[in-house]
Amino acid sequence: KAGVTQTPRYLIKTRGQQVTLSCSPISGHRSVSWYQQTPGQGLQFLFEYFSETQRNKGNFPGRFSGRQFSNSRSEMNVSTLELGDSALYLCASSLGTATYEQYFGPGTRLTVT
């Protein structure tokens, strides 16, 4: 079974631009969660989607948004990029509830200049 894939793997953007990251979960997984990882703040939960609905959201500004498609693939969008948005963005998929393991993708390294 193929693992979680994320595209692109690396991205360089300038302040003020917007960016869209993509995540394809493991086949059969309906839940996709997004995390931001930075040296200063560590791993922080952004949001989770299940069956095309956002089930939970972390403490991030509205510039961070996401969606999930009917095939469970998910996209994350960040508008009006700031330097502090430079981070490794990880997505994770699972079967659906917190009683199941989450499987992480390799991440997208976003650099904002």
Added chain:
Amino acid sequence: SQQGEEDPQALSIQEGENATMNCSYKTSINNLQWYRQNSGRGLVHLILIRSNEREKHSGRLRVTLDTSKKSSSLLITASRAADTASYFCATGLGYNNNDMRFGAGTRLTVKP
């Protein structure tokens, strides 16, 4: 916000030794999971332990959970250089969602 806190922040041992990492958390949990991350790459799931379990084994890994003390430990026995990585605990708060909170991690270095 962070939920778990790992201790120590960094650990350096020789190959063959055991490594113990601890995790403390603040609120009631549904389960606790341990992950490994190699140098800024994706996280690899190691073990999930549910709140009604006290101990779990997987190969060279042993995880304990003490819900009364809100703490967990990860023991890696007979460590190898390939075990060098950062280890994170993550607590699952909800029963119907995957809102997981991660600690800051323990950086383990295993010297050959």
